[in-house]
Structures are given as structure tokens and as C-alpha cells.
Amino acid sequence: MTELRRERFTVMTERGEVTAVLKGTFYHSAETRVGFPCAGDFVLLHCNERGDSLIVTVLPRRSKFSRANYSGHAAGYAKTMLEQAVARRSEGSGNPRVDSRGRHTTTHRQLFMLPSGAMVIDTPGMRELGLFDADEGIRAGFTDMEEWFAQCRFTDCRHQAEPGCAVLAALADSSLPRERW
Numbered sequence: 001m002t003e004l005r006r007e008r009f010t011v012m013t014e015r016g017e018v019t020a021v022l023k024g025t026f027y028h029s030a031e032t033r034v035g036f037p038c039a040g041d042f043v044l045l046h047c048n049e050r051g052d053s054l055i056v057t058v059l060p061r062r063s064k065f066s067r068a069n070y071s072g073h074a075a076g077y078a079k080t081m082l083e084q085a086v087a088r089r090s091e092g093s094g095n096p097r098v099d100s101r102g103r104h105t106t107t108h109r110q111l112f113m114l115p116s117g118a119m120v121i122d123t124p125g126m127r128e129l130g131l132f133d134a135d136e137g138i139r140a141g142f143t144d145m146e147e148w149f150a151q152c153r154f155t156d157c158r159h160q161a162e163p164g165c166a167v168l169a170a171l172a173d174s175s176l177p178r179e180r181w
Helices: 025-029 135-141 143-150 166-172
Strands: 003-005 008-013 016-022 043-046 053-058 065-069 082-087 108-113 119-122
Touching: 008 043, 008 053, 016 043, 135 143, 143 166
Parallel strands: 016 053
Antiparallel strands: 003 008, 003 108, 008 016, 043 053, 065 082, 108 119
16 A cells, blocks of 8 residues: 555555545454554555455564554543554655644555665644653663663662662663763
């Protein structure tokens, strides 16, 4: 799938681009929109040469790019934080659309495939970008830091001036490079 424009999808097939809509079961079986297709997804499609084709299912994903969705509330006031998939293997382009509060909202996202084989996500109008459920990835990238933290005298050490801080000791004796910290 290369493009999403409100409830219509552009899907690249071996015969070229087709316009498609979601099968009704998407709306009835999905608790959140996370399972909905987005640009970059591979989908099972029932082609219709006389009108809109039908997206039956989303094939298994290898990667995705998500952000937090506070359902229109400011982060501090949201009761729940949902995941909004921005791209799965790529997504993006925005079409302004004046909502009940007069804000610019993105209703169109598009994936561009370049001649080199690279893909570019176009998502204009996106007001906020942040990590969603990133703890595991951050931990994996900083396992050495986790080891230093475990050696601190206090479990709530802030690594600033606390006595018995393993991080500060490692910085002082250069066993932890400042650049890494």
C-alpha cells in the first residue's frame, strides 16, 4: 500500500495502482486502528476492475514507525495513550482539513518509491513526534549503562552527586567515556 487518503487506500499491484477500501470486518474486529493498513504495508487484496478493490487483510509486518496518540488531548490530560502507526516499512503526506477546533490535521499520507529503490515518507502537518513504547529499544542500546546503574549504592541514584554512584566513579577513572555518558 502506498497511500492513505481518509478512508481510501492506493495499492500498488503487478497491474499498476488501484484504489481500495477496507473490508468491513476491520471496523468491527479492531480494538484500535493499529491493525489498520498504512503506507508500506503488504495487503491481501480482492481486485475490482469496475470500482474500489477490497483490502481483506494486512500481511505480517517486519517493522513499523509509531508515535503516541493521545486521542486529541494534551499529553498531560490524556487518560490513555494509544499507538498510532505512522509507517510500516514507510508512510506519509498531509492534506489540511479546518477540524472542530480549526486545527490543521493530516488526512493524507503517502509513500514515495524512488528509482534507486529507496522509500520516502511524506507526513506534512504532523505536529508532534515522539517515541512510543521505546524502553526496550533504549535498554538494548545502552546495556552498558544499565550495568553501571546496577552498581550504584542507591537504586534511585540520579548520577549527579550521590555518594556511591558507580557512574560518577566510572566517569572519574575514565572507564566510562564521557561521550558515551
